[in-house]
Amino acid sequence: MKDQTRPLPVPTPETAHFWEGTRHGELRLQRCTHCAHAYFPPRPFCPKCSSAEIETFVASGRASLYSYVISHRPIPGFEAPYAIAVVELKEGPRMMTNIVDCAQTPEALSLDMPLEVAFAKQNEEITLPLFKPLGV
Amino acid sequence: MKRSKAAVVGAAETTQLGVIPMSQVQLHADAALNAIRDAGLTVSDIDGIATAGETPESLAHYLGITPTWIDATGVGGCSFLMHVRHATAAIEAGLCRTVLITHGESGRSGIAAAGFPVPIRGSLLQQFETPYGTTGPATMFTVPVLRYLKKHGLGEDALAEVAVVQREWAAKNPRATFKNPISVDDVMNSRMISYPFRLLMCCLVTDGGGALIVTSADRAKDFSRPVYIVGTGESVETPMVSQMEDFTTSRAFRVSGREAFKSAGITHADVNHLMIYDAFAHLPLYGLEDLGFCKPGEAAAFIRERNTAPGGKLPMNTNGGGLSYMHSGMYGMYALQESVRQVRGIAAAQVPDVNISVAHGVGGMFAASSTIVFSKNAS
Known part of the structure; x- marks a missing residue:
């Protein structure tokens, strides 16, 4: 995958810890210390109970393939066909990502296959959390 | 059935559909003037306006309307269904008497069009979805469906069958963009767009517009062919398809x-006719189940068994839908128009004796939803 020109995220005060984490090889999630709900995307309060008593923790990086499409339309930064995937993290939340080190075919991408995070540095500021088949 | 508070007394689409040499605001005006004429009213009778895609001020200025009530709810394709709901409440509250709801979109020609919204830089959508290669609805709206198919043990042909049946309806509609019959094989052999979605499982793209005139149910009796608004609903879930609660059902639906x-x-059992917004072929499956017409996982068989086809017990998307009739980008207005035509008894593929029609819309990628129940009778 050509990563030079894909659109990159613009961090905000509420998400800075997440992108700082990926720069350091950590997938940082948040958890409510009041109701124990682990959640994503980041925000400084619990989306389930509204409590501001939350903590940031480093997730395991383990996930499973929840759903995906394989886009056949060429766009800058990607080599079509490429999969746009949603993974379910071991800790519960889901996130959109790409699957690397794996053929971008329906045969290779089987739902529920185990995955692990693969950090992909884009520039000095941004490292994206991509995922690869577990153990590859 | 409960007593209706408001009714549609004028309804029309733009004179043309397809590629239209008009700016987007002119598409709104063309549809608006057609609908006002259909109601037997004049522009000066309009005291409330609701629109999306264009701003209410551009619509008011362009048409020469001085409104006392406006609604600019803009949540994508189902905005116009929400406008019907909000107009009903506003009329009942005495905020206005006669509401004009307009849609117009240069989806194909792009003449003075807003286009598909670009995510705000730094929004959660821009940070956590856009970097992964999403290129608009075909790569976002479609993301949940493999999970749905797997959960229910269905194949890609479940999507193809939706497109085939809707083409049967389109074949009966002279205004439909695509009228030639297609088979499941035709759909399954069409070009891959975004696996598992092939070209014929995706909506077409055209220019077009539509408008409605809504007034109180009491006043509607003075108009020819009023279509009563008897029930309405709306909700939202999330702007990020990856964050839907459940990929096999829409909470907003x-x-x-x-x-x-x-x-x-x-x-x-009271419903004689159904419109479910079909930007992509999976939406009628989700819609039939989430509205409660089918149990989870049973919508594909319901369609395969021809319940929604011509002659079936629940005729659905009888204009041909976004897959075959037209789709300008925000399709909800055309679902409303077809429901109104069916209740009035003037549709191209008219279903016999439609007393109750339900129109169900979606906005964004399962982000928003609105549902309208229409009836020939006020109570």
């Missing part, structure tokens, strides 16, 4: 549908 049926005081 369920909440909106439940509200609409409850407020109408009807059951599913």
